[in-house]
Amino acid sequence: xxxxxxxxxxxxxxxxxxxxxxxxxxxxxxxxxxxxxxxxxxxxxxxxxxxxxxxxxxxxxxxxxxxxxxxxxxxxxxxxxxxxxxxxxxxxxxxxxxxxxxxxxxxxxxxxxxxxxxxxxxxxxxxxxxxxxxxxxxxxxxxxxxxxxxxxxxxxxxxxxxxxxxxxxxxxxxx
Numbered sequence: 156x157x158x159x160x161x162x163x164x165x166x167x168x169x170x171x172x173x174x175x176x177x178x179x180x181x182x183x184x185x186x187x188x189x190x191x192x193x194x195x196x197x198x199x200x201x202x203x204x205x206x207x208x209x210x211x212x213x214x215x216x217x218x219x220x221x222x223x224x225x226x227x228x229x230x231x232x233x234x235x236x237x238x239x240x241x242x243x244x245x246x247x248x249x250x251x252x253x254x255x256x257x258x259x260x261x262x263x264x265x266x267x268x269x270x271x272x273x274x275x276x277x278x279x280x281x282x283x284x285x286x287x288x289x290x291x292x293x294x295x296x297x298x299x300x301x302x303x304x305x306x307x308x309x310x311x312x313x314x315x316x317x318x319x320x321x322x323x324x325x326x327x328x329x330x
Contacts, residue, residue, distance in 0.1 A: 177229050178248040181264050184234045192232045199230040207233040238263040251279040254288050258295035
């Protein structure tokens, strides 16, 4: 069984997610990134998304980034290589396939979206067995993730808990 954990610190509970203007899917280098790209073909763009990885040539990496920057593509697949130093102002979504190794790695990946005051959404796909590591990440970053499999009435299959809010409904019960 898998969990989808989402963090978006500026979104109030129940509001809709930002429209996807650009997205980066981060996969570990050990993951089959070419197969992931093939599986995502047609989801956002017609062709498989470009790949930004250690195995790509410098020209291949530059072409992948340029396609996203110029909005010819709205999705790229990246290993953690792309988590540092990328500046894609219109990137609205980041998807992490598994928990990052450290809180710093999470921040670098998450920081690729929602730049310059724009809304952004970070979704981390992880297994329930990673609950302890997820809690450690929450504590390190002083953020609260929520389980996007739950629906809080805000649409989109989930909602975030803004800092200072509890996770109870009008009856005082947990959702």
